Amino acid sequence: xxxxxxxxxxxxxxxxxxxxxxxxxxxxxxxxxxxxxxxxxxxxxxxxxxxxxxxxxxxxxxxxxxxxxxxxxxxxxxxxxxxxxxxxxxxxxxxxxxxxxxxxxxxxxxxxxxxxxxxxxxxxxxxxxxxxxxxxxx
Amino acid sequence: xxxxxxxxxxxxxxxxxxxxxxxxxxxxxxxxxxxxxxxxxxxxxxxxxxxxxxxxxxxxxxxxxxxxxxxxxxxxxxxxxxxxxxxxxxxxxxxxxxxxxxxxxxxxxxxxxxxxxxxxxxxxxxxxxxxxxxxxxxxxxxxxxxxxxxxxxxxxxxxxxxxxxxxxxxxxxxxxxxxxxxxxxxxxxxxxxxxxxxxxxxxxxxxxxxxxxxxxxxxxxxxxxxxxxxxxxxxxxxxxxxxxxxxxxxxxxxxxxxxxxxxxxxxxxxxxxxxxxxxxxxxxxxxxxxxxxxxxxxxxxxxxxxxxxxxxxxxxxxxxxxxxxxxxxxxxxxxxxxxxxxxxx
Numbered sequence: 001x002x003x004x005x006x007x008x009x010x011x012x013x014x015x016x017x018x019x020x021x022x023x024x025x026x027x028x029x030x031x032x033x034x035x036x037x038x039x040x041x042x043x044x045x046x047x048x049x050x051x052x053x054x055x056x057x058x059x060x061x062x063x064x065x066x067x068x069x070x071x072x073x074x075x076x077x078x079x080x081x082x083x084x085x086x087x088x089x090x091x092x093x094x095x096x097x098x099x100x101x102x103x104x105x106x107x108x109x110x111x112x113x114x115x116x117x118x119x120x121x122x123x124x125x126x127x128x129x130x131x132x133x134x135x136x137x138x
Numbered sequence: 139x140x141x142x143x144x145x146x147x148x149x150x151x152x153x154x155x156x157x158x159x160x161x162x163x164x165x166x167x168x169x170x171x172x173x174x175x176x177x178x179x180x181x182x183x184x185x186x187x188x189x190x191x192x193x194x195x196x197x198x199x200x201x202x203x204x205x206x207x208x209x210x211x212x213x214x215x216x217x218x219x220x221x222x223x224x225x226x227x228x229x230x231x232x233x234x235x236x237x238x239x240x241x242x243x244x245x246x247x248x249x250x251x252x253x254x255x256x257x258x259x260x261x262x263x264x265x266x267x268x269x270x271x272x273x274x275x276x277x278x279x280x281x282x283x284x285x286x287x288x289x290x291x292x293x294x295x296x297x298x299x300x301x302x303x304x305x306x307x308x309x310x311x312x313x314x315x316x317x318x319x320x321x322x323x324x325x326x327x328x329x330x331x332x333x334x335x336x337x338x339x340x341x342x343x344x345x346x347x348x349x350x351x352x353x354x355x356x357x358x359x360x361x362x363x364x365x366x367x368x369x370x371x372x373x374x375x376x377x378x379x380x381x382x383x384x385x386x387x388x389x390x391x392x393x394x395x396x397x398x399x400x401x402x403x404x405x406x407x408x409x410x411x412x413x414x415x416x417x418x419x420x421x422x423x424x425x426x427x428x429x430x431x432x433x434x435x436x437x438x439x440x441x442x443x444x445x446x447x448x449x450x451x452x453x454x455x456x457x458x459x460x461x462x463x464x465x466x467x468x469x470x471x472x473x474x475x476x477x478x479x480x481x482x483x
Contacts, residue, residue: 024192028447084257085399088406118404119447125190125201128220132256 010045010076013134014052015061020127021120028120032113033057041110042068046075070102070110080135139267143370144246150274151244151288151317152231155187156198160321163198164189165283168319170235170242172251172266174295175336175475176311181262181299182207182216182437182454182477183251185235185242190223202226202237206255206262207397207437208301209456214437215301217258218398248293249315264297266313270345270367273375278351278361281326289316291334291345291367312336314477324450325443325483327354331383331416333431333478335459343369344472346461348418348429350383354483364420366427366465374465376420376427387414389433389455401440405449412436412453412480420463427463427470431478434458451482 021029036054042065043050051065078097081087092098100107121127157166169186184205189198202221207214219238227236233244240253248267254260274288293313299306314334322328331350344366351361362383364376389412396402418429439452454477461472 023194031447082403083400085396085402089403115404116447118400119442122398122400122404122442123444125192125220125222129222135257 010043010048010079010134011050011061011063013130014043014050017121017127017130018052018059018061020124020130021117024124024126025120028116028123029059030057032116032120033059035109035113035116039070039106039109040066040068042071044071044073045079070106071100072110073099076134083131139246139248139269140370143268143271146271147244147268147290148233150272151290152233153228153235154286154319155200155228155230157319157321160283162283162321164191165321165323166319167322169317170233171316171318172249172264172293172313173315173334173477174264174266174299174308174311174313175477176295176306176308178210179299179301179306179308180209180456180475183253183262185237185240187226187228187235195223199223200226200228204237204240204253205397205439206253206260207439207454208260208299209435209437210301210304210306212301212304214395214435215258216260216397217255218439219256251297259300259302261300262297264295264299264308266293266295266315268293268315270370271372273347273365273372275361275363277320280320280322280328280351280360281354283320283322283326285318285320285322285351287316287318287349289334289347290314291347291365292336294340310340312340323444324441325445325448328352328360329354329356329481329483331478331480333416333459333476335429335431335461335472335474335476337472337474342472342474344461344470346427346429346472348478364418364427364429366470368465368468374422374425376422376425380422381418381420384417384419385413385415386417388412389414389436391436394436394438396438396440398440401449405438405440405451410436410438410451410453410480411482412455416478424467425463425465427461427465429459429461431459431476432457433478448483453480453482455480 040053051062167188172183174181187200190201207216221237225238251264270292272290276286277284295311334347346366416431420427434457441450459476463470
């Protein structure tokens, strides 16, 4: 079983979640890395900024973004609302709750990668505890 | 409860884990499923276990999952809670399962269920007394595995369902129960249509269950049965060639609730292949039944496939089932609410 993030926040959650997924659902993890190989995705959740650089077979979380080509920004509450199906992805984007920026082909690839990430997440037995920890900390 | 019925359930409905020797012990799954139909609230409750295949856990470790869905005038609410191995206590050979603070047990006063969701304000405390003998079927092949099942078409419920600030007291509501176990993977080549109905008037003695197991493309039948009970006793079991089914139209909703809720992000579609009307005609010698199920509402349980990154959708469809016919020289007439499950692979 995985260890839980030692500190609150989105960055350790994402780091741990990739480590868990590579072990518990390697198919999804490898497909994400393959799809986004060479890309860097910048993420801002509330005041926390990070990025993920995808290399051959590996997702590397960077605490200081370098040159992301796709940018995503939302609040923790928006993430939880999407996970809890309080509204749809389309609603979040059109109501400015979720901001995405990038070239169209990069955004399409990123959307496919997000779908793969969720497919992987729901197959990992360790994910519910990770999410619960993120949900109830702070 | 009748002593003999109690003893029958004790020896047939107990947890089987780890089941028979099977070339794929990691495919093992087992669940106890309950559905309750009261005038102002409906409830689906499923306690399931499966093998935890993470490389770091000891072989034979179980993961737990509880589906608790409720429907009242406000629509569907509920959730799917998951439980780590240290939260799951299952007693093989008995009907006794704990998942966190949730529990299902069985005694001379019937099934006792106590459950509360982690992230939704839904709690239940229920006592379900079987009033009908179960039917059981062992090792039907599905995909590359097999499934066994037991079903009790009618139980009488006492208890309380709380949804937020709304409290429903159940006194004599009707319920259905089944128990499935076996070794298979979600995503294997199978699907099913499975349904039952509970008469609106409790003094109506008839209860029935329909099951139709098929390949995933639904063009090859694996099992087809229609069973009818009068009072506690199974009166007639129609099989395979004695049964014809016919579907009309597709059931449409503007919005369909999905559980676990996160599955809405990867299976957002609101179209279904659920029939608007399912007709079942069964006949053998002088016995016959004509059943018509009309869909009224649907909620979806989305299960990640284990064979690929696809999803299997269990459409839990509530509706009205009307049945007329003749069994052993007696007229049959049932009009009542029921659930049908339609799997979309």
